[in-house]
Amino acid sequence: MTLSYEEAAAQVTGPGGRYETHEITVDGVSYTAFKGAPSSLKELGDLTRLYGDTEFLVYEDERYTFAEVHALADGIAAALVERFGVAKGDRVAIAMRNYPEWIVTYLGALSVGAVVVSMNAWWTAEEMDYGLEDSGTKVLVADEERVERSRHACARLGIATVGVRLPEGDAPAGVDRWDDVVVAGAERPEVEVGPEDDATILYTSGTTGRPKGAVSTHRAVVQALMGFGCKTTIDGLRRPEEAAGRTGPPCFILIVPLFHVTGNVPVMLGSLASGLKLVIMHKWDPGRALQLIEREKVTHLVGVPTQSWDLLEHPDFDRYDTSTLASVGGGGAPAPPQLVGRVGSAFKAAKPNIGYGMTETNAYGPGNSGADYEAHPTSTGRSTPILQLEIRDAELRPLPPGERGEIWMKGPNLIRGYWNKPEATAETIVEGWLRTGDLGRIDEEGFVYIEDRAKDMILRGGENVYSAEVEAAIYEHPQVYEAAVFGLPHERLGEEVAAAIVPREGEEIDEHELRRFLSEHIAAFKVPSRIFFHAEALPRNPAGKILKRQLRDELADQG
Numbered sequence: 317m318t319l320s321y322e323e324a325a326a327q328v329t330g331p332g333g334r335y336e337t338h339e340i341t342v343d344g345v346s347y348t349a350f351k352g353a354p355s356s357l358k359e360l361g362d363l364t365r366l367y368g369d370t371e372f373l374v375y376e377d378e379r380y381t382f383a384e385v386h387a388l389a390d391g392i393a394a395a396l397v398e399r400f401g402v403a404k405g406d407r408v409a410i411a412m413r414n415y416p417e418w419i420v421t422y423l424g425a426l427s428v429g430a431v432v433v434s435m436n437a438w439w440t441a442e443e444m445d446y447g448l449e450d451s452g453t454k455v456l457v458a459d460e461e462r463v464e465r466s467r468h469a470c471a472r473l474g475i476a477t478v479g480v481r482l483p484e485g486d487a488p489a490g491v492d493r494w495d496d497v498v499v500a501g502a503e504r505p506e507v508e509v510g511p512e513d514d515a516t517i518l519y520t521s522g523t524t525g526r527p528k529g530a531v532s533t534h535r536a537v538v539q540a541l542m543g544f545g546c547k548t549t550i551d552g553l554r555r556p557e558e559a560a561g562r563t564g565p566p567c568f569i570l571i572v573p574l575f576h577v578t579g580n581v582p583v584m585l586g587s588l589a590s591g592l593k594l595v596i597m598h599k600w601d602p603g604r605a606l607q608l609i610e611r612e613k614v615t616h617l618v619g620v621p622t623q624s625w626d627l628l629e630h631p632d633f634d635r636y637d638t639s640t641l642a643s644v645g646g647g648g649a650p651a652p653p654q655l656v657g658r659v660g661s662a663f664k665a666a667k668p669n670i671g672y673g674m675t676e677t678n679a680y681g682p683g684n685s686g687a688d689y690e691a692h693p694t695s696t697g698r699s700t701p702i703l704q705l706e707i708r709d710a711e712l713r714p715l716p717p718g719e720r721g722e723i724w725m726k727g728p729n730l731i732r733g734y735w736n737k738p739e740a741t742a743e744t745i746v747e748g749w750l751r752t753g754d755l756g757r758i759d760e761e762g763f764v765y766i767e768d769r770a771k772d773m774i775l776r777g778g779e780n781v782y783s784a785e786v787e788a789a790i791y792e793h794p795q796v797y798e799a800a801v802f803g804l805p806h807e808r809l810g811e812e813v814a815a816a817i818v819p820r821e822g823e824e825i826d827e828h829e830l831r832r833f834l835s836e837h838i839a840a841f842k843v844p845s846r847i848f849f850h851a852e853a854l855p856r857n858p859a860g861k862i863l864k865r866q867l868r869d870e871l872a873d874q875g
Contacts, residue, residue, distance in 0.1 A: 342728065360585075372588070385423070394505060410574075411435035414579070434516065441469070443527075516531070543729060572623075615643070669685035800862045
């Protein structure tokens with residue numbers, strides 16, 4: 317007999333099981349949490365030393381076992397403490413492409429109680445300057461491009477820098493080479509790390525023009541990580557037929573940045589915790605991804621919907637063996653229903669999946685996969701055993717099934733707040749509940765549907781772009797009088813960034829020059845790809861607010 321979702325969840329989280337739950341209280345708020353969770357990411361990492369010589373990381377032609385990764389992690393941990401004076405609670409920033417050293421630094425820094433600051437590798441020098449100063453970073457570990465981009469900021473702020481994969485020759489002034497300071501297998505300094513200690517800061521674009529540092533404790537990240545495993549176990553119990561016929565050990569391919577919560581928690585930490593091989597891509601390239609899927613017998617691909625489209629549309633798709641893939645999907649943006657159906661039919665064994673998580677939830681939230689997803693292709697799935705969901709109206713009152721309102725979440729996986737921003741924290745987290753800023757509904761079966769966003773945000777290929785931040789950069793241009801930034805539908809990206817601009821009287825703005833100007837202040841993905849110039853003032857409501865929805869509707873069909 318097929319188990320219901322509620323029956324399977326109760327069985328998986330019952331007494332004595334791996335995912336047994338219990339009630340905890342944190343800062344006066346009660347949560348349902350996994351009882352057997354490791355106390356910290358340090359403890360979790362140390363448990364994975366038992367995997368020993370099992371292969372863990374594959375990057376191009378480089379291969380690393382769990383033992384080799386831990387030896388390097390101990391080396392950077394020792395260097396951070398003994399060479400650079402890093403103490404518990406100090407911030408260690410990582411700014412680089414998806415290299416093995418990113419993961420090594422992450423594990424090493426956390427193991428000695430440092431707080432890892434995940435820097436967006438696409439940030440400009442100006443944005444990096446802000447993030448390094450705002451976080452109070454003590455040591456930066458960066459690759460060549462990010463070393464160059466952060467030189468001025470690090471010199472100004474007195475930040476020590478470790479350079480990863482630098483070219484031959486003298487290192488830049490004030491930069492230590494990774495190979496000169498990291499001794500694999502060095503003795504790791506012993507530091508006590510607990511569940512309520514800060515673990516990570518991930519920057520998320522802000523509605524007021526500057527990114528906010530979302531701070532997670534060790535407990536929050538570990539609980540989120542176990543949540544993904546719990547959901548997989550529940551689905552396996554309900555739908556064992558979906559696993560039938562699959563062969564070979566699970567293997568993930570990393571196709572999203574490690575500085576994003578999806579790449580960081582469910583993909584990287586999920587592979588680490590489960591002893592799985594993780595194949596790292598230097599950058600996204602669908603042709604190269606197909607090669608690696610075949611070569612490494614990849615079973616799980618987690619990305620944004622555009623990447624699934626890219627694979628399916630690649631001219632060489634049929635030339636490669638993708639039969640090992642068991643799951644294709646991810647999150648970061650809604651997936652068109654036609655993509656869900658295509659994934660289910662184009663791959664031999666792979667089933668589609670999607671998750672609704674945020675930086676503030678450590679990527680953990682309602683998930684939809686397999687037969688459930690094919691039957692409910694516009695839903696992001698059901699809630700999970702440790703996560704409470706409510707739909708609330710404008711007066712913050714819970715709404716019944718089927719009614720539309722703002723989505724609220726509560727669970728031990730939530731961030732504790734925003735770094736040094738108590739007002740923003742109080743606005744977003746209310747009595748242990750997270751205001752997502754997303755509008756939606758929950759049906760009678762518990763399936764969640766996201767229908768709109770309350771926040772003024774554009775979701776471009778999995779990247780959150782806040783209009784206020786882009787508008788602030790546009791207004792820095794001396795010829796701009798008025799500007800409004802909004803999203804327009806885009807077949808591949810979901811949305812693209814668009815701007816309506818009124819030049820100052822008597823001025824004429826060159827579109828290419830404006831983009832060049834903006835690229836010096838904001839990351840490339842935030843720079844508007846469509847710019848509309850207006851001779852007259854932009855439409856406003858009686859309160860003086862620009863009518864962005866009207867602009868979007870009027871301009872959506874223009875070239």
